[in-house]
Amino acid sequence: MSLQVKHSFGKIGDTRVSFVEKGxxxxxxxxxxxxxxxxxxEVIIDEQAPKNEEEETKYxxxxxxxxxxxxxYIYDRRLKTPDxxxxxxxxxxxxxxxNFKPQYWENMYR
Numbered sequence: 001m002s003l004q005v006k007h008s009f010g011k012i013g014d015t016r017v018s019f020v021e022k023g024x025x026x027x028x029x030x031x032x033x034x035x036x037x038x039x040x041x042e043v044i045i046d047e048q049a050p051k052n053e054e055e056e057t058k059y060x061x062x063x064x065x066x067x068x069x070x071x072x073y074i075y076d077r078r079l080k081t082p083d084x085x086x087x088x089x090x091x092x093x094x095x096x097x098x099n100f101k102p103q104y105w106e107n108m109y110r
Contacts, residue, residue, distance in 0.1 A: 003089065007069045012046045017062035020070055023048070029059040031094060035087070039079050041065055 008019040033043045046060040079087035
């Protein structure tokens with residue numbers, strides 16, 4: 001799922017949350033949960049039951065910090081990976097071959 005510009009928030013159970021991503025796979029949910037907990041956020045996971053037997057279970061990932069917006073935190077370099085690098089858009093999207101130090105001018109003339 002790509003980054004959503006709109007800051008989405010609501011409730012999971014009785015807890016007010018900022019939604020990080022909705023409808024993600026178990027692997028994606030685990031990646032986001034580990035990354036956000038490493039950065040000090042309280043993560044809440046909501047499991048969405050599949051509509052039929054062929055579908056896999058989807059998850060909603062949210063944090064209790066109402067000001068959390070993934071776009072701002074990624075581009076303002078407020079998130080770090082467990083090995084000490086800043087989280088980039090490519091790392092967030094789990095793309096292979098990501099660059100931890102992207103420079104906008106390297107992409108301007110391609």
